[in-house]
Amino acid sequence: MEKLLGLLILVVYNCLQTSARPQSRQPEQVHLSLGVKPSQMVVTWLTQDDVNATVMVEYGTQLGQYQYQALGQTTVFVDGGAGQTVRYIHRAKMVVAPGQRYFYHVGSNAGWSNMFYFNTLPAGTNISYKVCIFGDLGIVNGVSFGRLQRDAQRGAFDLVIHVGDFAYDLSAENGTWGDQFMRQIEPIAAYVPYMVVAGNHEETYNYSNYVNLFTMPNSSDNQYYSFDMGPVHFVALSTEYYGFFYKYGLTPVFNQFKWLNDDLAKANQNRDNVPWILTYMHRPLYCSNENSEECMGLDNDLIRNGVPGVPGLEDTFNTHAIDFGFWGHEHSYERMWPVYNRNVYNQSADPYHNAPAPIYVVTGSAGCYSLHAGFDQDPAPWSAVRALDYGYSILTVYNYTHLYLQQISDDKNGAVIDSLWITKDRNHYYNAVYRNSLRSVHIPKPKRSENHVFMDDSNEIH
Template identity: 30%
Template sequence: MRNHQPSVAVLVTLVVVLYLCGGTVESHKDQPLSGIAIHETTFHLNDKAHVKASPTLLGSNGQHSELVLVEFSSPHPSDEDWIGVFSPADFNVSTCPGDNKMVSPPRLSSAPIKFQYANFSNPRYNTTGTGSLKLQIINQRSDFSFALFSGGLLNPKLVAVSNKVAFENPNAPVYPRLALGKEWDEMTVTWTSGYGLKIAEPVVEWGVKGERKLSPAGTLTFARNTMCGAPARTVGWRDPGYIHTAFLKELWPNAKYTYRVGHRLSNDAFVWSKVYQFKSSPFPGQNSLQQVVIFGDMGKAEVDGTNEYNDFQRASLNTTKQLIKDLKKTDAVFHIGDICYANGYLSQWDQFTAQIEPIASTVPYMIASGNHERDWPDSGSFYQGLDSGGECGVPAETIFYVPAQNRAKFWYSSDYGMFRFCVADTEHDWREGTEQYKFIEQCLASVDRKTQPWLIFLAHRVLGYSSTSFYAEEGSFGEPMGRDSLQKLWQKYKVDIAIYGHAHNYERTCPVYQSVCTSDEKTNYKGTFNGTIHIVAGGAGAGLAEFSDLQPNWSLVRDYDYGFLKLTAVDYSNLLFEYKKSSDGSVHDSFKISRDYRDVLACAVDSCPATTLAS
């Protein structure tokens, strides 16, 4: 450690440990925090510099998000100075062990949970040396401190550290998220807290109007050693707290329920969240208006403008805003992979669940696995990339519930009224002969199309068709090997729509089979379909992806912009598809499907078994 100030002891709240951390991994560039070389920090603590944060006590009215005023000054200001938010406020050996015990230079070993440049709100900071920021802080089960750095992000020099700030109850139950259960009359509710089972029992109080039930919840967590690599098990690690899931069963169809999550303490007192409400699922096949929102690759962003090192996911706030605005006309949400782009910086999972809380606490928020949740070399993922930042699926599989038989194998089916959703896991092998292939066929084959006519296939990577430039350059116009095994299943079982993320844009195909359009219609489909419409909906928030110059014949509509999908099942015979802009919620593309059950039964190429003339 190079210490340029003799008075370091005045800021003893910051304790530094021995630590070795490699340089920034290229695949982590999507995560703004990866732009900070925090492991290269040196110490230039200065008595004439200061950082003050107020108020020091947050959440006194029960809220789990609050603005903190951070005031600071430096005797040697620079446009490269920045403020980092750290939680826990103290850094010590127990929270940040090193992988290599032989390394001698002490270095700061934990990344900030968010950051902003010191001149963000005062363009004259470089002259005056004073500035202030209003930063939104959410409850993340620990206290916070704010540090002033010089030297920019790649050569950080710690100049001053603030007082501590904390929530009144840092352990409080927060950020509930609903999910459909394994049975149609079941809803699950998952939340995060700082209460382990030795301290309190997790419970949910719930019921229809005039009724109150108390149901227990299971508790999970995960440790640093379950992470597969850096930064998740090094500078990006942060204790995830406890994840609780309760199963609310034997629900009445289409009924309104209220609930609150909480904990029973050892003295029999309860700690409760605020009261939320949800509408239970319709009976499978129930003929009622049903509206489902679908998108991929949203990510998260900060409303106070922090963390935006490369401005990669700002549009996620627009998508979130539009979903909240239309929440009364939404029954369920499917976020098909690349959830929050934490990429090994685990504090970001809390930030994401806080961002979507108004949505996920009200309607089921179903997720699929993407490369930024799962992929890591030699971890069992189909792809050997570094995209998860060492998470290898553990946070996503723990923080969100899905009705899979094994959450480490993130494929599942979900029924919602007249819809059957078959959700694939593209980060595990889907090819013919695999366990997942058998699941996909069983999911498609087992639905009763008389009562659930709308069969939807969901996956993260584009297993169907996309003219995004990186797919076009490979010559596959979709995930290599994607269509080879699966298109015969889509055709055989007459999948209506297949929807993907991964490519950060919007694209719609004609009804297509083996790269050939099976219909010339573009907006009003009637009768026999003869193919599957493939949709790319990966533009919910993360940085956009360019299309190829070549637009294939099967590509009807392309949009290089942010947006999301909405499917509305009007009845057994009519489905409305809409693609909406995240900027204002306007409908940019739409089509209708109108047909009867006999149209589903009708034969198309490769969709009917062989017949005989024998009588």
């Protein structure tokens, strides 16, 4: 009887294993990202096993008819966890035309994905579109997932920017949390390009899960890059080079800084065609959350101003007259007045018209297991609007002179809890002379503990 029971258990086990294995060659975690050129759309997907076949994307503009093929490339990724789990990452580049809807699927003779679709923007630079921006989205308490998935497939936005901290964490449990997260974003990212920057929660194993799972333009490690989309030049940056400099050294800080100055210099030469410049990264330069060391501490000062011999970012942002900056890290929403060097420019009748300094937004409230960050009782002088609702930001790019920001609340069933027009005259870009002609409020630097050190506290969940 015991032998029969043992045989039955073995048969059941083998059946379960056999039924699971064919699925491991099936494409999953399908997601889009922008290519180096406007005529390119990149699709990335994963299989748990080697497919031993040519991988590709088949795509076309007619439903169910794939007119084109693009062969893919495969990277073998070994997770850094104890299990040393092997995954196979596949990437293919589609050549696309403006103003079209494309239908596509990915895979090989070993298995194909479902059919997905995406839209390309019209040609030209003076065009309108919507960008969905958020950070700090986890598997547990990922409040915004449902609305984001639904709205992506409804065409409510044309681009997603995730400003760091994924899954909590992509590397957890031998990367299986990353698998689950990437499956959850597929109903968003298979339909809309999903652009990313790293947060502090991606640092494990030298960012290897983050680097391997995503594909960003002009970047081998997805840490910094830029692209143009209509009238906006987007610049993605890593604040984690500053946050973890004690572990990886300062060379990444210097390399990024040199690239940033070169990139923004080129962007300013093209401002007749692409007048807006928007940056996005993970950690904030300014905020007013109750954990003040995150908002006004030495770590923020390092990113903002640097230290002797180490460049910060704020002066460069202002030298090149960036318009907008988005951050996460704090699990809240906060919109700032135009601010530079702790000078707040909110004394005019319309501070957001021809703003003399960048406008910054913290949008880290998409939902994760550490709940909300909380705010100081009194807003900082640079703070215009604050909210603890779960949600995300929508930036509507209208044209060369008008942007429109909305904050969507999941707590309030998709209601808009903040909105703002950002406008500027054609060919207006601020400089020091213009800024100095306006009244401002200066906020002195806070007193700091002598014992504070530049270290990322791994016990804090941001």
